Amino acid sequence: MAEASKYLRLLQKHSPNSLETHLLSFEVNMRKQKFLLAFQAVKQLLKLDAENPDSHRSLIKFFLKTGSTSAPTTEAEKLRWSVLEAERPSISQLQNKSLVEANKEFLARHGDSLVHRAAYAEMLYLLDPSKKTESIKIIEDSTNEVVQLNGALGLAREWKLKDCIAVHKLLDTVLLDSEAASRWKARCAEYFPCSTYFEGKRSSVMPDSVYNSSRKSNENGDTPSHPMGQTELSDGQLEALKSLSAST
Numbered sequence: 001m002a003e004a005s006k007y008l009r010l011l012q013k014h015s016p017n018s019l020e021t022h023l024l025s026f027e028v029n030m031r032k033q034k035f036l037l038a039f040q041a042v043k044q045l046l047k048l049d050a051e052n053p054d055s056h057r058s059l060i061k062f063f064l065k066t067g068s069t070s071a072p073t074t075e076a077e078k079l080r081w082s083v084l085e086a087e088r089p090s091i092s093q094l095q096n097k098s099l100v101e102a103n104k105e106f107l108a109r110h111g112d113s114l115v116h117r118a119a120y121a122e123m124l125y126l127l128d129p130s131k132k133t134e135s136i137k138i139i140e141d142s143t144n145e146v147v148q149l150n151g152a153l154g155l156a157r158e159w160k161l162k163d164c165i166a167v168h169k170l171l172d173t174v175l176l177d178s179e180a181a182s183r184w185k186a187r188c189a190e191y192f193p194c195s196t197y198f199e200g201k202r203s204s205v206m207p208d209s210v211y212n213s214s215r216k217s218n219e220n221g222d223t224p225s226h227p228m229g230q231t232e233l234s235d236g237q238l239e240a241l242k243s244l245s246a247s248t
Contacts, residue, residue, distance in 0.1 A: 004028050019048050019055070026058045035066055036080055039087065046091065053119035056106050060099055060123045063088070067099075100127055107138075114142045114159055118167050125175055136180045139167060144191060157191055164188045165197055 008028050011021040026041035042062050045055040072078045088094055093102050103123045110116030121135035144159045168188065172181035185198050193200035 001028065001032060017048065019045065019052060022048065023054055023058065026062070030062070030065065035062075036083065038062060039084060043087075043091075046093070050093070051110065051116075053115045056093075056103075056116075056119050057123060059091070059093060060103060060126070063094065063099055064127065099123075103127065112143075112145075114139075114144075114167065115163050117142050118163075118170055122170055122174060132175060132177070136171065136175060136177055139171065140180065140183070159188075159191060161192050161195060161197075164192070168198075 004024070005028060008021075008024050011018065011024060015021050022041045022044040026038050026045065029035070029038035029041060039062060042055075042058050045052070045058055049055055066081075066084060072081045093105075097105070103120055107117065107120040110120075117138055121138040124131050124138070125135040144157045147156060147158045149156050164184075168181055168184050171177055171184055189195065189198040189200045192198055193202040196203045
């Protein structure tokens with residue numbers, strides 16, 4: 001915590017408008033049970049990007065934690081809770097809503113986004129562990145749409161590798177469902193065939209991948225097969241390129 005606090009102070013000084021700075025502030029101060037500082041971090045997150053999945057997670061986690069804490073006894077604790085109670089109505093996401101309702105509305109606004117669905121599912125499980133099956137279904141029902149990229153890049157799938165990895169870790173280590181995690185891994189291996197994390201069929205961890213076939217050819221003394229379709233240049237071709245370079 002001491003080292004994390006030092007790092008946090010550096011970020012607050014040099015990167016005060018970064019979402020990551022306030023996410024770290026939230027995590028550190030929640031662990032240190034400095035709830036007013038954690039609440040300041042939540043407000044900054046909502047100000048910078050209220051619809052970000054991590055901002056939503058922090059909001060739900062904060063009020064779930066503070067709402068389940070025992071009644072204040074000391075004067076300092078009473079003052080702290082009175083501040084939080086006075087501030088809560090100013091948060092539009094929670095006005096006249098329970099945390100469960102706020103979480104549902106978040107999903108309604110972002111139902112087509114994988115990362116937002118994952119955030120909703122995680123908070124649904126946190127708010128009510130009996131909803132584990134429903135949480136997993138919300139994630140698995142997500143669709144990876146084909147989208148148009150800018151310029152001449154053409155079409156591509158919408159999901160990003162880093163987001164799919166984060167969802168796999170969520171299923172495996174937070175929702176604690178190894179079967180769902182395995183299904184997700186197999187699904188993402190199709191979307192990312194070169195991913196070593198998901199063990200895609202063209203990744204270096206697979207015995208029959210292009211990468212390993214090329215390496216075996218080199219070990220056997222065969223002409224290497226370059227994965228990008230490149231070939232070795234002969235000495236004559238190299239000299240021709242040098243001559244061309246010198247004449248320009």
